[in-house]
Each structure stands twice: as C-alpha cells, then as structure tokens.
Amino acid sequence: MKIDTATGHLYASRSVQSSTTARVNPASFSAALTAAAAGVSESVAQGTRQADFTSMTRQEMQDWSNDQIRSGKMSLDEGRPFMAMSMKMPVVGGTGGGLQASSDGERLDFMQKVRAGIEGALSRNDDITRQMLESAMKIMQQSQGETIGVDTRA
Template sequence: MTRKDLFDWINSKIASGEMSFDESSTFVSMTVSFREDGTSSGLDDTQQVDFMQALRDGMARAQKTNDSELFDRLQAALRTMQRYQGEVRGVDITA
C-alpha cells in the first residue's frame, strides 16, 4: 500500500468509528515521508511500502533502545493492521 492508501484507510476507520483519533496517531506518523534534505514529500501515492515490516523494524529498534512505550504503540498498530489485513475497500456494491 502507498502512504496515501494508508492515510485514506486511517480516515475511513476514524469516520466509521472503528478507530479513535488517538489510536490513529501511530499510523499517521507512518504516512509522512521525508527526503534526504529533511523536507517532506507529502502523501506519496506511487511508492509501495510494507508498513507491517516497517512496524516490525520499529519494534526491533525500540527493543534495542529499551523504549517500551514506543514498542507497545507499534505492537498495537501491528495488531490492528493484522486484524484488517485482506479487507476489501472501495467496492461499490450498489453499482
């Protein structure tokens, strides 16, 4: 999924009440992409990103730095993504 896809997914979950604004904070941070010069490239809708692997990598870094709070937030985000994996989105069944 792209960063824009993730952003759209987050918004749909918040709008439907399936996710609170607070719960979305970890996900929102993953939608931001920075260039080497430190500027943001915005919501990229072309580059595919393995967000589950990114969460696992972040959890590993959090363990190495003994950041249990970050580890817990990332683990919760990963569980949420796993719960919704394979969900069909954007299908208009009235057409």
C-alpha cells in the same frame, strides 16, 4: 383493510400480474439465480479493494486510517502511528517538512516497517513506542484483507 399499491406514486409504473398467470419453472429459476449470484460475486471481487499492508502506498495508508477513524473503528490515539507511517520525510535537511503522500506512488511493506520499528524500540528500551507499534501491528493483522473500497476505474 386493503392497501392498493398500484395507485401509489412509487408503484405507478409497475404492472400487476395475476398470481395464476405467472408460473416459474423452479429448475430454471434456480439456475438463473445461481448464475446471477456468480456474476454479482465476480463483479464485486473485481471491483473491490482489500487492505494489503504488505503493498500499500502512503496515500492508501492515509485514506485507510482516516476511514477507520471516521467510522469509529479506531481512535485518534490508535491512528497516530498510521498517520506517521503515511508521511515521507526527506533524508537531506530541509525546512519544507514531509512530502505529500498523494505525490508518492511507491508501494511499501508497512508490516515490515512496523516490525523494524518494534525492534528499534526494543533496542532503545522505549516501551511507549513499542506498545504503540505493537497495537498498530495488531490492528493491521486484524484488518489485512478486509474490503476497503470499490475501484470505480472499471
């Protein structure tokens, strides 16, 4: 049985070349392939973002934790401390609740915040909070530096 791909609608715009007419110099092909790979890896490196819990906005934390939950990499229970970290509560009393994460561009060290939370839980003998924060710390350490998105503002 012979399948003619030149007549299919997917390949209609392709031209068919004889295998005897298309000769490729292996050295120039290798050089071209290496240059193309370097260009792709450079553009990927420039256009991607990595998780950096030592310098992240509340909105970035919220986006990261939502992505982890949506993708099934993290359960809702595991995501609870990350959602709490992404909220900003006013110091002065008020009935308006927390401030929106998207309106705050401050970069925070969430690793340090979790370490301080663990210390606080230890001083209060709060094993439940300590365990929850230790779990969050483990997740952050495992996820530190992972690609979390592509920067489309290039």
